[in-house]
Amino acid sequence: MSQSLKTILSLRELILSGELKPGERLSELAIVDRLGVSRTPVRTALLRLEEEGLLEAIPSGGYAVRHFSEADIFDAIETRGTLEGLAARLAAERGPSPGQIAEIRGCLRKLDILVQHEIATDTFSAYVELNERFHQLLVGMAGSRVVARQIERAVALPFASPSAFVEVQAVLPESRAILLVAQEQHRSVVEAIERREGARAEALMREHSRVAHRNLVMALEHQNAHDLVPGMALIRQA
Amino acid sequence: MSQSLKTILSLRELILSGELKPGERLSELAIVDRLGVSRTPVRTALLRLEEEGLLEAIPSGGYAVRHFSEADIFDAIETRGTLEGLAARLAAERGPSPGQIAEIRGCLRKLDILVQHEIATDTFSAYVELNERFHQLLVGMAGSRVVARQIERAVALPFASPSAFVEVQAVLPESRAILLVAQEQHRSVVEAIERREGARAEALMREHSRVAHRNLVMALEHQNAHDLVPGMALIRQA
DNA sequence: GCACGACTCTATGTATACAATTGAGCCAAC
């Protein structure tokens, strides 16, 4: 592994874990001392993490850990939903290949099996993985590099990812109901795409992202769910 | 001006002008020789231009000039329209401040005056400027850092900008009609936002972006319009 | 004659020395 990649991963971990606090300025030399790499890969990592949205550039030079409000998270989820809605509509309008349809149907079936049973802690990671895969396949079905790239950027923020708040559900009583609703939306959007119903596919993906809105609100209410949200350390209460 | 910024601007110019051809690999040392800066700012510039979408990383290291198909441009415009639609909807739902409304109305009025008369070559730059300003104000009215940032990235591609194809209109007979339609859309979207009509505002901004679609098609048909499109050198015919 | 391997050369990845700018702290003058 390259030193740059190592630095990116280490810094990201430090930021998301809250060890580096929002607003805190990052000195290149301090990182050099901490991680044992030279300034060059550190600079590369800082550039990348700023692009990713975890850091913000200070006008006079250097970077600080970015902080987010509850509204920012809401908007990030809404943005992802909007772009995934665009992807779903394009997929419906353009008509994906039989191979792509078979693939996403297979993914849907595996999710069905998982959701049928009560989901335990150990099967949750399997759910997260399949859920991510579903969203990736859907984006792929739009058949557009440009759209895919834009969505990649939108989900780079840890709490904007399709699976960001899934783990929160594990500790909530409404867990099972939410999963069933989400899975129904998965099924419906695939159906809409197959039938070339663009508007329906778009509306469904938008609404689907709002499951995350709801989970966010619940996570903020339940103190014991806080730790389960990735990047919760970056959230500053208004 | 910093060496990094100088390098970014120079490289961008070289790419957009077509001096560096799509698919061409960029050697750091070659750029050093060409621009007279050291490798460090060159590396910074390459990272930034990759983020911007003008370059793509080569798996084995280094960067190459990215090339785009007509479909890529279409998708980039559609993506911008979708995100600007989101911004317009949020602006309508949240209700912008009186100051923001006054500002965008002022912008609208200036555009009205400009559009009333036949637009000559020298007033075109004023139109482009006001048009950019209108779009920026609209994004600002959504009141979301996250959405604004995402839109910034979407319009970074030269042909995705709201003003990308405006200059094309200068050489087209339909020019005036298109400008009048675009201005009507500007007016309507502001009205919709003021009335808190979110769905209407969103639909209008989406449709507004499709003016660029039309201009793209016309630009591709008319050979003499080619040079007026920024980044046309990056387009590879399928 | 073809294919495989080794070697060389060139490219990027990394480390570090040096330059320049910003920001803070202190002193002095009004």
Place this chain on the structure above:
DNA sequence: GTTGGCTCAATTGTATACATAGAGTCGTGC
């Protein structure tokens, strides 16, 4: 007492030397 400016330190911006990996070519062996 406050404000202005100056100096010094610390941090980022820049240049460059060195390490390393990859690609291309030449030679040899089958």
